[in-house]
Amino acid sequence: MSRPGLDADPLSLGAEWFNALFEEIGIDAEVASLTAKSIGTGQIGENVRFVFDYARKGANAPATLVGKFPSDSPESLMTAKMLGHYEREVKFYRTFPKVAGVITPAAFYTDYDADTNRFALIMEDMAPSEQGDQLQGCSVAEAERALSAAAVLHAAHWNDPSLDNYAWLQGSELAPPPALGPEAVSGLWQGFKERYGKRLEAADILVGDAYAAALPAWSEGYDGPHALTHNDFRLDNMLFGTESAPKPLAVVDWQTVGKGAPAGDVAYFIGAGLTREDRPRHEQALLSYYHARLTEEGITDYSFDELYRHYRWFSFYGMSVAFGAAMLVKQTERGDEMFLTMLRRHAGQARDNDALALLA
Known part of the structure; x- marks a missing residue:
């Protein structure tokens, strides 16, 4: 055929x-x-x-x-x-x-x-499910649905050594080094600042500069569990159906799937998926919700305190996705607005959770 x-x-x-x-x-x-x-x-x-x-x-x-x-x-x-x-x-x-x-x-x-x-x-075809909107953000109920899916994803291969058998899987033992190393990612931040500098707030640039400078150490500093992770776990990659549908939520765009940190998906979703105003009000409750769902899936050796520490560490991850993708894919008006919105939200997430202190 x-x-x-x-x-x-x-x-x-x-x-x-x-x-x-x-x-x-x-x-x-x-x-x-x-x-x-x-x-x-x-x-x-x-x-x-x-x-x-x-x-x-x-x-x-x-x-x-x-x-x-x-x-x-x-x-x-x-x-x-x-x-x-x-x-x-x-x-x-x-x-x-x-x-x-x-x-x-x-x-x-x-x-x-x-x-x-x-x-x-x-x-x-998941119609009549509707695609999430990164710019608009999501409700708490929609966030809970996404975090339930995250718990299913992460628990399925929690600390699973077989993940290292796949050379095509990002982060596995057999995978080649990333095509973009920390220095290259830092360079993308400099290019992003040059292109979008007039649309960035000084406080957001400060966070981006600190993260870019710390990238070599930050990329090697995680010490927690590993699982199968999506690594672009955000609203635009989710299709929301009715609660009674066979699949109330379907996650798509698995081109960045890898062996990674579960808290990375969680921090990325919460930081970019809720608006700058809503996230601080619901952040801790949503983390508790994810932790409870993870426990229900059989993961009982990961405390909430560990989750929150790793969540703070990965509050920066969404910034690198935002400025990296902006500089590497086709530039569109909606894409520009989406990446800028994500970057601003993640910079605020890092500040609100005192994540800059972790880079010292």
Whole structure:
């Protein structure tokens, strides 16, 4: 069968390709025609919704599917190749069934070509679920839903030595050194300041400068547990459905998945997902909520005090994601506003939790 996203424009995929796919994966259906439409606001990949008109529709035939394919931006393609994003996302869906399909859309088909860095991911359509909005922020109830998913993710491979068996998994023992080391990340901060300096507050620049200067030591200073982590665990990568839906929340965009610090996902989500006004009011309660969910998932050797110490340490992580991504992916008006909003929120998070003291 043809390989979508590898040798064809995904918007041009027709009934013949999907009929071949459905026969291969055991879906009883015959597609007569379909429509394809680009959706979402992805910075690294392009998303397409396929709506089917069937000549024959069996009980397991989906009305719609969503496909994810390489970005049409040369800058984003280069970033994805350098950082291994496309290979990693495909292999995540193939490797971790305790997470993939549980707190994510189910994957029907995955493909990756190492020579061309082309990939395709055909997955369950979560409509009418709605994508979270990084700029608007989320409610406490939505934050609790996200943190419940985080507890499932982290508990699934808590201190699991098998994570070190995968060279494609960020942070594993077999993984190559990061394509961007601490010095390079610090350089991205300098470029970010030059591009956006007039839109930054002096207090936020102070936090960014302190973090950039401490990056070599900070990147080696974590001493807590490890688990499977998303590493871009934020609202724009979450699809919220009704509470009674089979999946009230589905987490997408697993291109940065790795072996990492659970508190990193938590600090990143809370710091960027709640507004500057809401986070201080609900921060401790949300941390307690996550800790309780983690305990329910069977993790009983991680105290709340340890979680909070690691949370403070990783309050800086979201800043590096914000300024790093801003300088490495396709620049858009919404992207600029999103990255600036994230950076301001994480700088405030670091100040409010006295995290600068940890860099001394």
